[in-house]
Amino acid sequence: MSYVTEKNLTDVVLKRWEDIPDPRLREIMQSLIKHLHAFVRDIEPTGEEWFKAIDFITRTGKMSDNKRQEVILFSDVTGVSMLVDAINHRVPTGATPSTVEGPFHVADAPHIEHGGSMAVGAPGIPTFVTGTVRGLDGKPIAGAILDLWQTDGEGLYESQRGSEEPWMRGIYHSQADGSYAVRTVAPIAYTIPMDGTVGALMDKTEISHMRPAHIHFAVSAPGHKGVVTHLFRKGDQYIETDVVYGVKEPLIVEFTKKSGGKTPTGEVLNEPFYEVHYDFVLQKEAAAKAAA
Ligand code: BEZ
Ligand code: FE
Numbered sequence: 001m002s003y004v005t006e007k008n009l010t011d012v013v014l015k016r017w018e019d020i021p022d023p024r025l026r027e028i029m030q031s032l033i034k035h036l037h038a039f040v041r042d043i044e045p046t047g048e049e050w051f052k053a054i055d056f057i058t059r060t061g062k063m064s065d066n067k068r069q070e071v072i073l074f075s076d077v078t079g080v081s082m083l084v085d086a087i088n089h090r091v092p093t094g095a096t097p098s099t100v101e102g103p104f105h106v107a108d109a110p111h112i113e114h115g116g117s118m119a120v121g122a123p124g125i126p127t128f129v130t131g132t133v134r135g136l137d138g139k140p141i142a143g144a145i146l147d148l149w150q151t152d153g154e155g156l157y158e159s160q161r162g163s164e165e166p167w168m169r170g171i172y173h174s175q176a177d178g179s180y181a182v183r184t185v186a187p188i189a190y191t192i193p194m195d196g197t198v199g200a201l202m203d204k205t206e207i208s209h210m211r212p213a214h215i216h217f218a219v220s221a222p223g224h225k226g227v228v229t230h231l232f233r234k235g236d237q238y239i240e241t242d243v244v245y246g247v248k249e250p251l252i253v254e255f256t257k258k259s260g261g262k263t264p265t266g267e268v269l270n271e272p273f274y275e276v277h278y279d280f281v282l283q284k285e286a287a288a289k290a291a292a
Pocket of ligand 1 (some may be wrong): 073076100101102103104134211238244
């Protein structure tokens with residue numbers, strides 16, 4: 001038995017934690033111990049700093065439940081959520097890339113007809129999002145499900161509005177030719193919640209706490225690998241500094257401003273509106289499994 005010294009402690013601990021029957025758990029714990037010890041050796045915390053860290057983790061955990069998830073927010077602002085997402089959603093060139101789901105998705109959104117509005121009564125500039133859902137082979141996919149959620153034109157999600165009724169979300173289906181059509185209002189950039197431990201940490205930095213304007217999409221279709229992603233508004237002032245690192249180049253789209261007139265859904269508006277076009281491309285489930 002070797003007693004511990006500062007020098008041998010990591011090796012002693014690693015040896016003890018070899019004793020795990022499940023090989024994956026063993027691999028994870030070995031790596032975790034290695035990296036945690038390296039981190040502590042790197043920063044050499046004082047006792048006071050270490051207790052501050054414990055207090056931060058404790059308060060972050062206490063702020064997390066099924067309504068508010070400060071732990072996930074910490075993972076988001078440190079880029080870990082996007083890294084996990086990237087590792088688990090490697091897509092071939094041409095397929096729509098994924099990005100973080102975020103905390104505001106609510107299951108069982110109302111089903112809305114082709115071209116119908118998911119923003120009835122919501123503040124904001126009318127916006128028409130149209131396009132197709134296709135396979136990598138270019139063939140249209142009929143009956144794909146497009147589950148959308150976003151902020152209203154004042155930057156608020158349903159849970160932030162405290163709305164009893166569904167707010168700024170809806171489920172659409174692609175048509176026989178693969179097309180989809182959504183009426184909504186333009187989302188705006190918004191801040192991540194800043195009233196918790198993560199906000200207090202961000203306040204000690206000069207890092208932007210804003211997310212650029214975006215619409216969330218979860219697109220799925222039988223026989224295909226679904227994608228959870230966003231469309232980001234081109235030209236948004238925060239597009240290059242998204243606090244959760246969610247922006248990928250192929251997901252940036254033009255919001256083309258029209259002064260009024262005929263909309264993509266055939267209505268005529270006497271007010272300005274935006275047109276957005278995006279074609280979602282899904283890979284076949286079998287091909288995605290084979291590549292994984
Ligand atoms: C969102 O886009 O809804 C979001 C994602 C990560 C953190 C906060 C918000
Ligand atoms: Fe969002």
